[in-house]
Amino acid sequence: MFNPSRDQVRQFFTETWAKHRQHKILTPMESMALTWILQHPEYHEALENPDAAQQEFSVEKGQVNPFLHLSMHLAINEQVSIDHPPGIRSIYEQLAARTDEHHAMHEIMECLGQVIWESQRLGKPLDTDHYLELLRQHSTRH
Structure with a gap:
């Protein structure tokens, strides 16, 4: 199982962005990451x-972790x-039919973030059934 450190994740995204800007060839995983990086220009800096x-x-200071956000995009992309x-x-x-693919990913991300937080807080494995239930609730909203 692949379990990169925080520094490895951050290095992966910064190197992917640098390679893109230098017009270098990307690996398939870097190409997938670049798709999400390009959709988040607020993270380029x-x-x-x-x-x-x-x-x-x-979070208390209202900051979004761009590396976590992009990582969640990749994880959800793989799940789908x-x-x-x-x-x-x-x-x-x-969800994508109701809005668009990127917004659908963000709705799923909200659910994934909630079940990860609950799992960590309770010291238990991620509750897949609860995750799917949250996703179903999101998919039926209008």
Whole structure:
């Protein structure tokens, strides 16, 4: 199982962005990451700034962690592509049909963030059933 450190994740995104800007060939994973980087121009400055790659991002200060956000995009992209947990692909398609693909990803991200937070707070494995239930609730909103 691939379990990169915080620094490895941040290095992956900053190097992907640098390679793109230098017109270098990207790996398939970097190409996938670049898709999400390009959809988040608000993160480009952080990806170009070595100090930002070491920064702590505080929710209490209203900061969004661009590296976490982009990582969640990649994780959800993978979940949808392999339909795991089972049913996530159809939920994603419902959400995307109602809005757009990027917004659908953000709705899923909200649910994933909630179940990750609950898992960490309770010291238990991620509750996939609860995750799918939250996703279903989002997909039926109008």
